[in-house]
Amino acid sequence: GNSVTQMEGPVTLSEEAFLTINCTYTATGYPSLFWYVQYPGEGLQLLLKATKADDKGSNKGFEATYRKETTSFHLEKGSVQVSDSAVYFCALNNNAGNMLTFGGGTRLMVKP
């Protein structure tokens, strides 16, 4: 079956620090990969996605590259801000079932 594994949080960083949140997956076929962000008290927002191997998704300074050889989709940002504090979810869509499988989420806390 499909599964997504994320690094456990919380991840605490100072403002302007470099961010990496690891995500690895197990899936049949050729899934699409997603990162979602959930700000406190809100629903999920799509942050970025990649639909095939070696694609790089990017948005708001965040990036993630679809690495099929390592089955990974790590989220990175060069310089985090306090406003980036949120919970980040990695997810995959195996297309055949057309539904998302989520990782457990990683809470990011950025201190000024």
Added chain:
Amino acid sequence: SQTIHQWPATLVQPVGSPLSLECTVEGTSNPNLYWYRQAAGRGLQLLFYSVGIGQISSEVPQNLSASRPQDRQFILSSKKLLLSDSGFYLCAWGAGAFFGQGTRLTVV
């Protein structure tokens, strides 16, 4: 543009009471619709999905049910709530490309 509405935003219900959460989408037709639950401090779990009117698939056995009476309406229900039904419920369409704002349900 596509939008998704979910209500209510928060709900406190006693154990044994019924539940009805509603989700509607605009700006699209025949969407795939999904209900997820996020338990406190945990990830998201897919509860139900629907590919069309009257078509419901359940991913996990539970105390909840779902219905799709109209093309762009998806309802999550329970006849008798349990304490373990507490959580944050999210409606989504298009394989999760768009999420509603969520309903925080507390069963007391």
